[in-house]
Amino acid sequence: MALYDMENPWGPDSDFYLALAGRPALAILDIGCGTGMMATAFARQGHAVTAVDPAAAMLDVARSRPQGQLVRWVHGLVGEVQGSFDLAVMTGHAFQVLLDDETTLAFLRAVKQRLSPGGRFAFETRNPDARIWEEWAKPLVGSSVAGATETAHVDIEKQGELVSFRSIYRFDDGTEISSRSTLRFASQATISALAEKAGFSRQIWYGDWDRQPVEAGSRELILVAGFA
Numbered sequence: 001m002a003l004y005d006m007e008n009p010w011g012p013d014s015d016f017y018l019a020l021a022g023r024p025a026l027a028i029l030d031i032g033c034g035t036g037m038m039a040t041a042f043a044r045q046g047h048a049v050t051a052v053d054p055a056a057a058m059l060d061v062a063r064s065r066p067q068g069q070l071v072r073w074v075h076g077l078v079g080e081v082q083g084s085f086d087l088a089v090m091t092g093h094a095f096q097v098l099l100d101d102e103t104t105l106a107f108l109r110a111v112k113q114r115l116s117p118g119g120r121f122a123f124e125t126r127n128p129d130a131r132i133w134e135e136w137a138k139p140l141v142g143s144s145v146a147g148a149t150e151t152a153h154v155d156i157e158k159q160g161e162l163v164s165f166r167s168i169y170r171f172d173d174g175t176e177i178s179s180r181s182t183l184r185f186a187s188q189a190t191i192s193a194l195a196e197k198a199g200f201s202r203q204i205w206y207g208d209w210d211r212q213p214v215e216a217g218s219r220e221l222i223l224v225a226g227f228a
């Protein structure tokens with residue numbers, strides 16, 4: 001899990017979400033919070049933050065962060081979270097773990113149920129049109145991630161919207177860690193229709209972290225969803 005943090009440092013996406021929350025203190029729900037970098041950043045800005053993740057090991061790292069005690073950590077899925085929130089976020093492309101329409105719609109409905117009037121849900125997913133998984137095939141020789149001398153994504157398989165791959169980390173002492181993941185690359189049209197069905201009638205889309213509109217080559221599909 002420390003590996004996850006080394007590979008996913010603070011970036012323009014984090015700035016985007018922090019700016020979206022703004023200054024007056026909000027009640028924020030961070031869904032799929034992972035190791036909690038974003039959740040603790042929100043809390044340091046004075047927001048009241050609840051952060052939920054199904055992975056206990058991720059939450060262990062999150063809880064032990066400096067000022068991790070400022071956040072209410074919940075082990076589980078969004079449906080298990082109590083409370084009402086002004087802003088829900090799902091960062092780090094975590095949305096792509098939702099692998100089909102049924103799961104995604106149930107998820108979006110569960111998020112909406114937890115928003116107060118005027119509340120928003122913001123998240124991003126990688127644009128399938130940019131075919132980013134093709135770049136993942138290149139071995140990252142020589143990169144250093146928490147003592148790992150090389151990382152690579154191998155056995156990349158694409159079936160429809162789903163891309164599966166194995167991530168490999170090799171350490172100087174010869175040990176190797178690998179894990180297999182599957183992510184969905186849903187189109188903007190698919191996500192927009194599901195969000196609408198879940199009640200998110202107001203949708204603002206961006207194609208990058210500078211808030212440019214979505215274009216054919218945009219790498220990100222960023223949605224800030226609200227309702228009347």
Ligand SMILES: C[S@@+](CC[C@H](N)C(=O)[O-])C[C@H]1O[C@@H](n2cnc3c(N)ncnc32)[C@H](O)[C@@H]1O
Pocket residue numbers: 008031032033034035036037038052053054055058077078090091092093094097
């Ligand atoms: C790529 S990480 C992103 C973590 C964090 N949001 C970030 O930006 O660094 C994906 C996270 O989603 C969590 N996750 C997996 N399935 C989930 C689900 N059904 N609902 C919410 N989170 C889930 C994983 O445990 C993991 O912590």
